[in-house]
Amino acid sequence: MTRPTRRAPDGLGSASPSVRASRDRNSDAGRVETGTRCGVAPSVGRVCRTRRGRGRTLADLLHQGIARLAKAGIPNFQQEAIWLIEFALDTTHLAIRLEGQHEVTAAELRRAATLFARRATREPLQYILGTQEFCGLDFRVEPGVLIPRPDTELLVEALLSHASSALPPAMIADIGTGSGCVAVTLSRALPSTMTYATDVSPAALELARENAARHGVGDRIVFRAGDLFEPLRGLGCEGKLAAIVANPPYIPSGELALLQPEVSRFEPWLALDGGPDGLTVHRRLLHDAAEFLAPGGLLAIEMGQGQAEPLRQIAFGSGAYDLLHARRDAAGIERVICFRRNA
Ligand SMILES: C[S@@+](CC[C@H](N)C(=O)[O-])C[C@H]1O[C@@H](n2cnc3c(N)ncnc32)[C@H](O)[C@@H]1O
Numbered sequence: 001m002t003r004p005t006r007r008a009p010d011g012l013g014s015a016s017p018s019v020r021a022s023r024d025r026n027s028d029a030g031r032v033e034t035g036t037r038c039g040v041a042p043s044v045g046r047v048c049r050t051r052r053g054r055g056r057t058l059a060d061l062l063h064q065g066i067a068r069l070a071k072a073g074i075p076n077f078q079q080e081a082i083w084l085i086e087f088a089l090d091t092t093h094l095a096i097r098l099e100g101q102h103e104v105t106a107a108e109l110r111r112a113a114t115l116f117a118r119r120a121t122r123e124p125l126q127y128i129l130g131t132q133e134f135c136g137l138d139f140r141v142e143p144g145v146l147i148p149r150p151d152t153e154l155l156v157e158a159l160l161s162h163a164s165s166a167l168p169p170a171m172i173a174d175i176g177t178g179s180g181c182v183a184v185t186l187s188r189a190l191p192s193t194m195t196y197a198t199d200v201s202p203a204a205l206e207l208a209r210e211n212a213a214r215h216g217v218g219d220r221i222v223f224r225a226g227d228l229f230e231p232l233r234g235l236g237c238e239g240k241l242a243a244i245v246a247n248p249p250y251i252p253s254g255e256l257a258l259l260q261p262e263v264s265r266f267e268p269w270l271a272l273d274g275g276p277d278g279l280t281v282h283r284r285l286l287h288d289a290a291e292f293l294a295p296g297g298l299l300a301i302e303m304g305q306g307q308a309e310p311l312r313q314i315a316f317g318s319g320a321y322d323l324l325h326a327r328r329d330a331a332g333i334e335r336v337i338c339f340r341r342n343a
Pocket of ligand 1: 176281
């Protein structure tokens, strides 16, 4: 079941990540008690209702959720309380609004309270609901793996606009694939392409494989664990990749603790920490990518605010690249930089 797009706590860049959560019907949190115990056939939602009186109602539950999230400082507390109840009770926004006097079961109360409590610790909504939309596709997300951000869709755009003006890429790589959002999206958009995706995090790779299978491209993405390009050695990719995309960690180490709690306390620092100036991984990536790109191949890298100029200097200093362009995010910040491997 698909929910409407929703706003979630701020991300790494200036734009907040949006969430369009799908329900995981297999999770305990999303399971519903239905059947003959329900005394009243639901007209809008599927909440189990007994109408025995004196119990807690949907309206009570909503009030409780709103109060809990507001106290925890969640900016969008009213909307998020509704989303969490929808998820916990496998019901709908309409049912919550229109059938507020219906009683909820003790089990439903417990499930909703558990989710309110998790969100009140500032755990990202996406980790609780288990999904995040990226380029129109739903991706599974889980603690330990970075939640895909809207800004990263620029990486996909960069490669697809390059592919439309150059030969369709036969082999490409996504370095630091995380949830696999970029590799999966590109594989679906470029059906004749083989994608190599690496990550140092085994948890990320496992999730990326799951997302690839879920979107039907598991047989066209080669996932490998290890540092940057190391896992690709011996696979015959050197000098042959038509394009490389990467969203490496780029937050300066000293700024990690200053990020909003959803990010600093819950997302993996391995995916965020870019070293003293935020560019430690980018430097190595620019160096190693030159060996793997085919002449004329595209290198598209996501970066943080103010990092475009240092990256231009590093790239030109290497003598391996020409600058193509930088793409700006919704806030006007240069977010993705594109180089071409010179011949
Ligand atoms: C900012 S996240 C990007 C994840 C995903 N590509 C996305 O855009 O949502 C960076 C990813 O790079 C991985 N990573 C960090 N250092 C790495 C390295 N040296 N080699 C390979 N992957 C690395 C992290 O585990 C993380 O999954």
